[in-house]
Amino acid sequence: MIFATVPFPSFTLESLPQLPKLLVEWLLTLVGAPDWLVIIGGTAAMAGTVVGVFLSAFALLSLVERKTLARIQNRLGPNRAGWFGILQPVADGIKMLTKEDIVPTKAEWLLHLAAPILIVVPSILALGVMPLGREWVPVNMELGLLFFFSVGALTELSVFMAGWASGSKFPMLGAMRAISQMVSYELPLIISALGVIMVTGSLRLSDIVAHQEGFNFGIIPNWNLFTPWGFAAGLIFYIASIAEANRCPFDLPEGESEIVAGHMTEYSGFKYALFFMGEYLGLFAIAGLGVTLFLGGWQAPLPFLGWVPTWIWFFAKLAVIIMSYLWIRGTFPRVRIDQLMRFAWLCLIPMALLTIPAAALWVFTGKGIVSWVVTVPLLMIPWVILTILFNRRLAPATRTYTFADS
Amino acid sequence: MSTEKTIDRLSAPPKPGRWIMPGLGLIQGLVISGKNAIQSYYKKDRMTTIQYPEQRAVISPNFRNFPFLCYDGDAATGLRCTACSICENECPPQCIYIVLERDENGKSLKRPKVFDIDISVCMNCGICAEVCPFDSIYMDGEYEMSTDDRFGGLMLGLDRLAKSAEYHMKLRPEEASAVMAKRKAEEEKKAAAAAAKAAKAKADLEAKAKAAAEAKAQADTEQKGESA
Amino acid sequence: MIPLLILSPLILLAALGAVWKARPVHAALLLALSLALVAVLYLTIGADFIGLVQFMVYVGAVAILIVFSLLITRPSDEAEEIQRRPRSMVTGLICTLPVLAVLLIALVKGDPLTLPAADAPPLSIARLGELLFTTHAPAVLAVGVLLTAVMIGAALFARDIEKPKSNQPEK
Numbered sequence: 020m021i022f023a024t025v026p027f028p029s030f031t032l033e034s035l036p037q038l039p040k041l042l043v044e045w046l047l048t049l050v051g052a053p054d055w056l057v058i059i060g061g062t063a064a065m066a067g068t069v070v071g072v073f074l075s076a077f078a079l080l081s082l083v084e085r086k087t088l089a090r091i092q093n094r095l096g097p098n099r100a101g102w103f104g105i106l107q108p109v110a111d112g113i114k115m116l117t118k119e120d121i122v123p124t125k126a127e128w129l130l131h132l133a134a135p136i137l138i139v140v141p142s143i144l145a146l147g148v149m150p151l152g153r154e155w156v157p158v159n160m161e162l163g164l165l166f167f168f169s170v171g172a173l174t175e176l177s178v179f180m181a182g183w184a185s186g187s188k189f190p191m192l193g194a195m196r197a198i199s200q201m202v203s204y205e206l207p208l209i210i211s212a213l214g215v216i217m218v219t220g221s222l223r224l225s226d227i228v229a230h231q232e233g234f235n236f237g238i239i240p241n242w243n244l245f246t247p248w249g250f251a252a253g254l255i256f257y258i259a260s261i262a263e264a265n266r267c268p269f270d271l272p273e274g275e276s277e278i279v280a281g282h283m284t285e286y287s288g289f290k291y292a293l294f295f296m297g298e299y300l301g302l303f304a305i306a307g308l309g310v311t312l313f314l315g316g317w318q319a320p321l322p323f324l325g326w327v328p329t330w331i332w333f334f335a336k337l338a339v340i341i342m343s344y345l346w347i348r349g350t351f352p353r354v355r356i357d358q359l360m361r362f363a364w365l366c367l368i369p370m371a372l373l374t375i376p377a378a379a380l381w382v383f384t385g386k387g388i389v390s391w392v393v394t395v396p397l398l399m400i401p402w403v404i405l406t407i408l409f410n411r412r413l414a415p416a417t418r419t420y421t422f423a424d425s
Numbered sequence: 426m427s428t429e430k431t432i433d434r435l436s437a438p439p440k441p442g443r444w445i446m447p448g449l450g451l452i453q454g455l456v457i458s459g460k461n462a463i464q465s466y467y468k469k470d471r472m473t474t475i476q477y478p479e480q481r482a483v484i485s486p487n488f489r490n491f492p493f494l495c496y497d498g499d500a501a502t503g504l505r506c507t508a509c510s511i512c513e514n515e516c517p518p519q520c521i522y523i524v525l526e527r528d529e530n531g532k533s534l535k536r537p538k539v540f541d542i543d544i545s546v547c548m549n550c551g552i553c554a555e556v557c558p559f560d561s562i563y564m565d566g567e568y569e570m571s572t573d574d575r576f577g578g579l580m581l582g583l584d585r586l587a588k589s590a591e592y593h594m595k596l597r598p599e600e601a602s603a604v605m606a607k608r609k610a611e612e613e614k615k616a617a618a619a620a621a622k623a624a625k626a627k628a629d630l631e632a633k634a635k636a637a638a639e640a641k642a643q644a645d646t647e648q649k650g651e652s653a
Numbered sequence: 654m655i656p657l658l659i660l661s662p663l664i665l666l667a668a669l670g671a672v673w674k675a676r677p678v679h680a681a682l683l684l685a686l687s688l689a690l691v692a693v694l695y696l697t698i699g700a701d702f703i704g705l706v707q708f709m710v711y712v713g714a715v716a717i718l719i720v721f722s723l724l725i726t727r728p729s730d731e732a733e734e735i736q737r738r739p740r741s742m743v744t745g746l747i748c749t750l751p752v753l754a755v756l757l758i759a760l761v762k763g764d765p766l767t768l769p770a771a772d773a774p775p776l777s778i779a780r781l782g783e784l785l786f787t788t789h790a791p792a793v794l795a796v797g798v799l800l801t802a803v804m805i806g807a808a809l810f811a812r813d814i815e816k817p818k819s820n821q822p823e824k
Contacts (some may be wrong), residue, residue: 036809090461090465093461167704172714172717173713175713176717180682202714202717228525266725346462350454410445
């Protein structure tokens with residue numbers, strides 16, 4: 020073995036997350052491994068870092084969610100397992116691992132096994148194209164955004180597989196509802212992202228983030244959310260992402276008081292944990308995409324805060340979005356399936372379609388005051404008309420009560 | 426509260442032709458739950474959880490659980506129960522088992538030799554306490570009685586059932602003081618009646634003696650008149 | 654060449670399974686698998702855009718559509734009922750022979766074994782978009798009109814089914 024002298028890799032606070040990859044590559048070149056092995060080793064280390072970070076974030080989120088929901092509901096969350104319940108995810112993991120794995124006799128065991136795996140895989144793949152920092156993009160694909168939506172399509176098919184392969188009624192019903200919900204809300208999701216693609220001119224996610232740098236009037240960041248079409252598209256993306264991730268108030272597919280656990284009913288033990296994990300990782304992925312598209316990704320919010328490492332900004336913004344998801348979960352009741360579909364097709368899709376000409380006009384008229392004057396009425400007037408129509412047609416009728424003794 | 430009034434105003438069905446900005450009700454809801462979450466850290470009425478077993482809930486005086494037997498002074502001699510078996514007969518799920526203590530001649534000693542209550546059967550109705558004529562069985566307030574002995578752990582015998590009158594006073598002050606007053610009044614009445622009876626007996630005896638003395642004196646004078 | 658050699662038998666097996674499998678859901682999922690493998694094939698020859706769009710449209714929309722219709726109509730899984738389903742060799746031949754003829758003609762005339770020049774630049778997304786909306790715009794517009802007509806027809810069809818039912822409880 021030839022021990023080549025390779026200098027120890029240098030890293031800054033900014034490129035700290037790259038450290039595992041750099042270390043593995045340095046060690047492999049030190050022992051004289053061939054080039055392809057170095058590349059494979061580096062890529063594996065990079066993937067391992069991303070998966071490790073997001074899995075520990077998932078564990079932390081499961082605890083934070085329970086405690087936040089508890090505080091909203093006037094109670095304490097889990098606080099017995101470790102100091103302030105910090106070991107609760109560990110306890111949950113041990114519980115899930117040691118539970119018996121039950122497969123019903125009427126179920127197709129192969130599809131029953133494949134479905135949870137195929138739900139986790141797209142979420143992890145989608146996390147790979149996310150620009151997590153200026154120097155930390157795991158896979159900087161030219162078609163990153165398209166890749167993200169394509170692997171999202173695989174999630175829907177695996178929900179169907181989970182529901183059908185269980186061989187019983189609740190999962191089938193849950194799968195049907197889940198698929199109709201996910202397909203309906205995927206349209207506003209993608210259409211609202213189209214405006215961003217148009218304005219940026221590229222599908223590469225790091226380009227989209229770089230496009231949002233700079234500050235207007237010295238203090239307001241140049242994020243897409245602070246433009247009229249961006250605000251509308253961002254709001255639509257936010258609502259559609261809650262529906263895509265099957266979170267309350269759109270959690271009909273897993274409504275606990277209605278259809279037990281929907282498509283996850285016949286799963287126990289670690290497979291259920293995989294579903295749980297897939298749902299939360301998908302939440303991270305789609306919230307991360309929202310941050311990238313509309314909130315400027317890893318850009319700092321104020322000009323004098325540029326010294327903070329960019330991956331901290333990404334995770335801070337991600338944390339804010341996830342906390343808002345938790346807040347919404349603790350506040351609103353579940354929507355019915357017909358309200359859900361009506362909302363998607365009659366309200367979100369027309370408004371999402373309107374953001375595309377608004378974005379085009381924004382670019383054509385030079386992104387100045389004129390653009391605001393032109394795009395804001397283009398978005399607000401149809402919105403007002405739509406809500407007036409909703410109020411007239413869909414508002415609940417005034418209730419009249421007749422009492423027994425009258 | 427202004428928040429509630431605003432919510433009422435916003436969640437009323439909209440009058441036709443009047444446009445309300447959609448989403449305001451949602452934001453009101455979010456504000457309420459946010460207030461709940463933040464104020465739960467420093468306001469007592471927003472955090473109602475009691476951390477058992479470090480803290481325990483305050484139980485009301487009317488709470489009743491399983492029965493206990495009351496004694497005055499000493500458990501061996503002061504037990505009020507006379508083993509009359511009224512509670513055993515009135516108990517709906519029949520969870521009481523009483524054996525009367527008799528001496529060697531078979532005469533009852535008005536004391537229970539065995540008094541067992543199976544608290545896994547007891548339904549906490551309190552009928553035994555209502556029908557007892559000797560103020561001896563009352564409903565206890567102890568609730569942490571779980572045991573891992575499946576077959577005998579929930580069968581309470583006389584040693585575990587007998588509790589002092591001071592315990593009763595601490596548990597239910599109103600009821601216990603009423604019972605004590607009633608018992609004291611009864612004792613005084615009994616004592617007064619006994620004293621009156623003793624006085625009457627004494628008076629009767631004196632009257633009888635006086636009448637006997639008078640009769641004897643009259644008989645003496647008659648005899649003296651005859652002999653003269 | 655190697656990815657083609659590995660993927661083609663898998664695609665053919667999945668497609669054959671989709672045609673021959675008796676249970677409808679298995680057939681639908683094998684169809685989805687074959688479409689996904691075709692997307693992988695596109696990715697290996699460097700057509701990134703087409704590969705990802707194939708995945709998104711076929712696996713994410715067409716397969717979901719088939720699966721959804723299976724969930725709603727619930728065709729029977731029993732073996733006897735499947736045997737009793739009407740099958741016609743003539744209909745099958747009428748449907749498949751023209752397609753086969755077109756494929757063979759395209760294969761023979763298209764000269765598939767000559768590879769393009771090594772220094773031909775790959776088609777970029779911007780160039781693809783330009784071509785779609787300038788040179789091939791009539792085709793795109795025609796497909797758009799077709800899809801709109803299909804959607805309107807489906808909505809009207811659903812509405813017609815609903816209407817008679819809602820007229821019934823008139824008291």
